[in-house]
Amino acid sequence: MTKRAVAAATLAVAVGLPLAGTASAGPDDTPGTAGAATLTDTPEAARPAFYEPPATIPSTPGTIIRSEPAPLLLDPFNLSSSVVTATRIMYSSTDGEGTPIAVTGTVFVPKTPYVGASRRPFISYTAGTQGMGDSCAPSRQMESLVEYEGLGIARTVGRGYAVGVTDYQGLGTPGTHTYMMREAQGRASLDMARAVKNLEGSGMDAQTPIGLMGYSQGGGAAAAASELAASYAPELNIKGSAIGAPPADLAKVGANIDGTTYTLFALFATLGLATSEHIDPGTVFNAEGKELAGRVESACVFDLFSYANLDTSKYTVSGKKLGQLLTEEPFATAVGKQRIGKLKPNAPVQINHSIGDDVIPYGVGKQLGSDWCDKGSRVTFNAGVVPTHVGGMPGHIAKSMVFFEDRFAGRNQLSSCWRL
Numbered sequence: 001m002t003k004r005a006v007a008a009a010t011l012a013v014a015v016g017l018p019l020a021g022t023a024s025a026g027p028d029d030t031p032g033t034a035g036a037a038t039l040t041d042t043p044e045a046a047r048p049a050f051y052e053p054p055a056t057i058p059s060t061p062g063t064i065i066r067s068e069p070a071p072l073l074l075d076p077f078n079l080s081s082s083v084v085t086a087t088r089i090m091y092s093s094t095d096g097e098g099t100p101i102a103v104t105g106t107v108f109v110p111k112t113p114y115v116g117a118s119r120r121p122f123i124s125y126t127a128g129t130q131g132m133g134d135s136c137a138p139s140r141q142m143e144s145l146v147e148y149e150g151l152g153i154a155r156t157v158g159r160g161y162a163v164g165v166t167d168y169q170g171l172g173t174p175g176t177h178t179y180m181m182r183e184a185q186g187r188a189s190l191d192m193a194r195a196v197k198n199l200e201g202s203g204m205d206a207q208t209p210i211g212l213m214g215y216s217q218g219g220g221a222a223a224a225a226s227e228l229a230a231s232y233a234p235e236l237n238i239k240g241s242a243i244g245a246p247p248a249d250l251a252k253v254g255a256n257i258d259g260t261t262y263t264l265f266a267l268f269a270t271l272g273l274a275t276s277e278h279i280d281p282g283t284v285f286n287a288e289g290k291e292l293a294g295r296v297e298s299a300c301v302f303d304l305f306s307y308a309n310l311d312t313s314k315y316t317v318s319g320k321k322l323g324q325l326l327t328e329e330p331f332a333t334a335v336g337k338q339r340i341g342k343l344k345p346n347a348p349v350q351i352n353h354s355i356g357d358d359v360i361p362y363g364v365g366k367q368l369g370s371d372w373c374d375k376g377s378r379v380t381f382n383a384g385v386v387p388t389h390v391g392g393m394p395g396h397i398a399k400s401m402v403f404f405e406d407r408f409a410g411r412n413q414l415s416s417c418w419r420l
Contacts, residue, residue: 031170031178031275032093032101033057039176039275042294047134050088051172053102058092061100061187061233062194065090070106071143084157085109088139091195095169096183096276102173103188105166105195106139108153109202114160117409118209121239122162124193125153126214126221128393130171131300132179132268137172138165146302149218152397156213159401162204164192168221170275176297179272180217180250182338186224189214190233210236211404215244215352215396216360216389223248223368226345234346240407241349244396245360245389248340248368251326253360258323262359264307266322267296273326277334284325289315341371348413349377350403354384354392366420373417381416 029036034053038044054065070086086108093103114120127149130136141147149165156163169184170177178184189212197204214222226241247253250269258266271293274281285293292315299307312322320328326335349372353365362383369381382399384392406413 029175030095030099030101031175032095032103032173033099034174036170036175038297039271039281040290040294040297042297044134044174045298047172050090051104051134051137053090053173057100057102059100061093061191062198063092064195064198065092065102067199070139083111085111085201087199089195089199091191093169093188093191095178095187096181101169103166103169103191104137104139104172105164105192106142107196107199107202108157108163110157110160110162112160116160116405119207120160120162120203121209121211121404121408122164122193122196122204123156123211123213123404124189124222124225125149125156125163125165126185126189126212126218126225127165128214128216128218129179129265129268129301131303132171132177132271132296133298133300134172136300137167139167140172151394152213152215152400155397155401159405161211161404162196162202164196166192176271176275178276179268180220180247180338181272181276182220182224182340183228184276185217185221186228187232189221189225190229190236193236194233206235206237208237209408210238211407212238212241213400213404215393217247219244219246220248220340223340223349226347226349227340227343230344230346238347240347240403240413241345242352242396242400242403243349244352244400245354245357245392246340246351246365246368247360249364250335250338252364254326255323256361257359258312258321259309261304261308263310263312264296264299264301264304265359266312267293267307270322270326270331271296273331273334273338277330277337279330279334283330284317285315286317289317341368344375345372345377348380348407350380350382350399350413352382352384352392352396352399354386354388354395356387357389357392358387359389369416370420373420378413378415379417379420380413381420
C-alpha cells in the first residue's frame with residue numbers, strides 16, 4: 001500500500017477567472033479574497049474558476065455568490081442523484097477580524113421524505129484536517145474520490161438530514177488556510193447554515209432545526225460555532241452540537257504532536273496562526289524553515305508521513321521546537337485567542353473523545369466539557385474506549401446520530417456535568 005493510501009485509510013477512521021488584481025505577499029493578506037497571496041509568497045497551483053472570489057464580496061454573511069452541481073467522482077458516498085441533490089456553493093462569510101471573505105463548500109439535500117419527529121433538519125458538518133493546499137478542500141477531495149469524511153457525511157445524509165460541508169477560509173480559495181482558527185472556522189460553519197437557507201431548492205428556512213457536527217479540526221470548528229452562535233448568528237434554530245475530539249487548547253495539542261507522526265499538523269497550525277494573527281513568518285522560521293513552510297502550504301493530509309517525526313527546532317530562528325514557540329510570544333497571545341470553552345454554547349452539546357487519543361489529549365476534551373458545565377451548559381460527555389485519534393471517529397459518528405435524533409425530537413439530554 002502506498003503512503004498516500006495508508007494516510008487516507010488512517011485518517012478516514014481519524015468532496016477561467018484570472019486572479020483579480022495583484023497582492024503583496026505577507027501576513028496582511030486576507031485568505032478568501034480575490035488575489036490574496038500565501039503567507040510565504042509561495043505561488044498556488046491554478047484553481048478551477050469556481051473557486052476564484054469576486055472582486056467585491058457581499059457583506060451579508062450567508063449570501064450565495066455562485067453555485068453549480070457538485071461533481072462527485074464515481075458517486076463516492078454511494079449516494080445517487082435519484083435520491084440526493086449535491087450542490088457546490090460559494091458563499092460569503094467573515095474572518096476573525098470581521099472582513100468579508102468568500103468560502104466554498106458542498107450541500108447535500110435528500111430527495112426522499114424525512115421520517116423523523118421534526119421537519120427535515122440540517123447539519124452543518126465541519127471536516128477534520130484536510131491540509132493547507134487548495135486541492136485539499138473537501139469539495140475538491142469529494143470530486144477526486146479521496147474524502148475520508150464520506151464516512152460521516154453518508155451517515156447524516158442517509159438519515160434524511162440535509163448536510164452542508166464547508167471548505168473553511170482559504171481552503172480552495174486564494175491565500176493560506178487559517179487552520180484551527182476559532183472564529184474563522186466557527187463563522188464558516190454558521191454561515192454555511194445561513195447560505196443553505198438562501199440556496200434555491202434547498203427547502204431550508206428560518207424554522208429548520210440545525211445541528212453542528214465535527215471531529216478533530218471539525219470538532220474544534222463545531223465547538224467554536226456553538227459558542228459564537230448566540231452573538232454571531234442568533235437567528236439560527238440550533239438544537240445541539242455533536243463534537244468529537246475537540247482541539248480546544250492548541251498549546252497542549254501542539255506540544256503533544258510536535259516531533260511525532262503528526263508533526264505536519266503542528267506545522268499547519270503554526271502557519272494558520274501566523275496568517276490569522278499577522279505574524280511575520282520570517283521572525284519564526286530560518287531559511288530552511290521558510291522553504292519547509294512553503295512546501296507545507298500546498299500539502300494535504302495524505303502527505304502526513306512525508307513530514308513525520310521532524311525535529312522542528314532545526315527550522316526555527318531561535319532553535320526552539322514549534323511546540324515550545326506556541327507558548328511564547330508572538331504566538332502565546334494568538335494561541336490564547338483560539339482557546340475554546342470561554343463562552344457558553346447556545347444549545348446542548350455532546351462531546352465524544354477517546355481516552356487513548358494520540359493526537360488530541362483526552363484531557364483537552366474533558367476540560368472543555370468541564371468549562372462549559374461551569375457556564376451552565378448541558379453537556380453529555382462520552383469517553384471512548386477504542387484507542388487512537390483515528391479509532392475514535394467511528395464511535396463519534398454513531399453517537400452523534402443518536403444525539404441528533406433526540407435533539408430534533410425534543411427529548412431531554414442527560415448531563416455529564418456531575419462527573420466532569
